[in-house]
Amino acid sequence: MKKAALLLVFMTLASFIDIADNVYICNSKGAKKYHLKEFCRGLSACKHEVIKVTLKQAKEKGLDLCGWED
Secondary structure, three states: OHHHHHHHHHHHHHHHOOHHHEEEEEOOOOOOEEEOOOOOHHHOOOOOOEEEEEHHHHHHOOOEEOOOOO
């Protein structure tokens, strides 16, 4: 019973957290794409730092989803 209650609490809390809200981008002026995975092969050409940002921030920068991940 305790496990079921704990699972219910966890699922309720998880519903308030959007895990997919964070994406990865190459921190360069020429970046055009955002990535769902930190080690996406589309990031392999990044010569700058790869940073984690919110999906909203990436879209505000005009970035589109990487073609390897759609």
